[in-house]
Amino acid sequence: MKRWPADFGLQIRMILTLVLIGVIYLAFLGFLYWLGVNPTMLMIIAAVMLGIQYFFSDKLVLASTRAKVVTPEQAPELHQIVDELCREAGLPKPRVAVVPSNVPNAFATGRSKRHSVIAVTNGLMQKLNLDEVKAVLAHELSHVRNRDVAVITLASFLSTIAMFILQSFMFGGMYGGRDRRNTGGIILLLPVALVVYFASLLLVRLLSRYRELAADRGSAYITGQPSHLINALLKISGVMQQVPTRDLRAGGGGAMNQFYIIPQIRGRSIFELFSTHPSLERRIRELKRMEQTMGR
């Protein structure tokens, strides 16, 4: 497998995030024992759920996106690119799938390098040039290489347990009677589970964003051209289409703005904290930084 220099800052942040998830996890288990709630059953249910997700991730994702696995005869160009990139990255070749959609996008799934699938939409092949398609596929192959499905599934364990507790509260009656030692503390369970759920979700999403940056990095090293991924990201994000071309002075919105009845709501959204992907600007910045170091 081809190796490239790690970004230590990124690795340290990933490790810290995982450690934090682990600490919350242990604290939460401790809390459940203190309450007298036996979490074994919950853990088994969560493990089964995530186990299904883990073992069938490829089939689940392919089915939900209507992606079709294609043979080299059906999509020779796509297969040729994947072959080339796998050779470059030193990875076994994953299955290749195509999603019938005009929106340019791509994803990778599968629990291990042997069981992985990478999929692209028709739109990706149409709207991106060859270099950009390569950069996107190299990003997806980096996810495979970094075993991101396994990492994220494992990290999600805690938030899944907390979610089960919240759900069982909503349907009621699960924690009545039996071997409970601590009746007073049970009232704390709902708020604690809620906090644990959101905190762990936040951390998993943070981890997910770090994994995305790591995959961007992988793409840059596999292709040797960080700028190809930048161009691809700009096309996929649709940001190009959002930037207006009409002059501000031609009623582009500026002069009318002051007459808007409803002031436009703005400000940094809290949902960014829960986003699975880093912001476009962040990704471009990191790739540009790599462009400089690789050029030297």
Place this chain on the structure above:
Amino acid sequence: MGLLDLLRRKPKPMPVEGITSLAAAGDALSSAGLIFSGKAGICLQPPWGSRAGPSKLDLTGLLVTGALPARYELADDEYGCTWVILQGDLNGVVTAAATVCQRLNDARYGGDILCIAFEFNEKGRKAYWIYDRDGRFYPFAPENNEHDVRYELHMKEAVTGILPVEDAVSKWYPLWGMPF
């Protein structure tokens, strides 16, 4: 602003507080390769449906009421807008722009200000920071009558946390052919 203001078409003053943050961003900008060209323009366009904007005489009157730390002149463009063009160093131009806006606000002409464009040089080509009516800056990097979006995002990234930046790219309106 209230419904009554809307019915009266009472113009909203131009927010002035954000302008001076550009002076503080000077170092961050130059390390990102953006050097202030020495020029900026305040664009005045009377808003839709309201009375006419300030006349050239009114404007000159406002400009001469006190000393400004930058040279100034007036210009017109093909959209019928009047520009107050300022020249000097970044600190002087930024301070002068804020002062002129405040004077226009005080004279109840603040609603006529469309934007302020600050011109920068980047490797021989021009890039702008546009200060809009929301009191935020957005980047504008024209290239052959198109946005160089990639560079605009780079500009935005360079000043994150220093300048109040307009996050919505759908509001990054271009200004093609400014008279300076």
